[in-house]
Amino acid sequence: MKKIRVGVLTGGASAERDISLAAGAQIQRVLPTDKYDVVLLDPLALMVRNPMLTEEQRARGRALLSGGGRLEPTHELPKGLESEISAASKALVPATRAITDAGDPVDVVFISLYGTWGEDGRMQGLLDTLGIPYTGSGVLASALAMDKVMAKTVLAAAGLDVPKGVVVNGVTGAGLERARGVGLPSFVKPVGGGSSVGAAIVRRAEDLGQAIADAARYDARVLVEEYLAGRELTVAVIGNDEPQALPVIEIVTDREFFDYKAKYDTGGSEEIVPAPIPDDVAQRAQAVGLKAHAALGCRGMSRTDIVWAGDRLIVLEVNTIPGMTANSLLPKAAKAAGIEFGDLVGRLIGWALDDAQRRRR
Secondary structure, X not given: OOOEEEEEEEOOOOOOHHHHHHHHHHHHHHOOOOOEEEEEEEHHHXXXXXXXXXXXXXXXXXXXXXXXXXXXXXXXXXXXXXXXXXXXXXXXXXXXXXXXXXXXXXXEEEEEOOOOOOOOOXXXXXXXXXXXXXXXXXXXXXXXXXXXXXXXXXXXXXXXEOOOEEEEEOOOHHHHHHHHOOOOOEXXXXXXXXXXXXXXXXXXXXXXXXXXXXXXXXXXXXXXXXXXXXXXXXXXXXXXXXXXXXXXXXXXOOOOOOOHHHHHOOOOOEXXXXXXXXXXXXXXXXXXXXXXXXXXXXXXXXXXXXXXXXXXXXXXXXXXXXXXXXXXXXXXXXXXXXXXXXXXXXXXXXXXXXXXXXXXX
């Protein structure tokens, strides 16, 4: 039987490059070699002329294209994942070689890219144009979910509870005044981004401007929302035509909130699955996850982050490409439902191929 050639898109140009590499390495490892031929593809090779990247990023892309693809990380890595990120960095192949017929084309792409240039619909649009099947949601759902303002608009229209907040464009006088109107404490984050990069809780009025400036390093638009005290829950959904809500996870961390280190450093948080919450709350949370998944038009997988506060289940955001490392939430929820990591990855690839086959009919 012919092996399925899988290109795992990993690395990329976002602030979440390192965790993307760790996930790519783990995805490659769990796919059985008798069924799959897996290659790690870095899309930096496609972006060497992109003026929105830094010169350093473009130089790294050129190094990939010229065969000098051993791109070592340049800063501190999430604890416990250093060796995997380093190994993945050394195994990268330019994406240009495998997503066109000129090289060694892949049958399907597993998108393991987080944040800008991977999770926001742009890569999905490129793959659609090339006619290559890929895992997860399409262009529209990806773009909507990544833009936290648009996602809130769609989710609220679907009847879901979302935080109140305002959008500001950097630290301007009028913008800062509008941001102060949200009240304290508030939560500040880039409109487009993930893994809590650039996010902060603001408890003092004098810290608000700096928090906005920090978030604006990752997106010109910054979302300032009410800070919601409550229990943090997350609901993963998998599947295409008949999506399934997985067991609810509760996130408990000693850090101020579930930030980048809490997410990815070993021991950075406790993720309890099934969540120790009443059955009716769990069922409501799963219903919220399914409703959010449907409202945005997600496919394959999603993960909805929720705060349970009193009678409210407030949707913070929806992730169309949830993390895929040993410390990630979707694989943990799947395992609690009896789905091992390798099986989960195989199902996602199968759903991608099924969608492609349906479109050809």
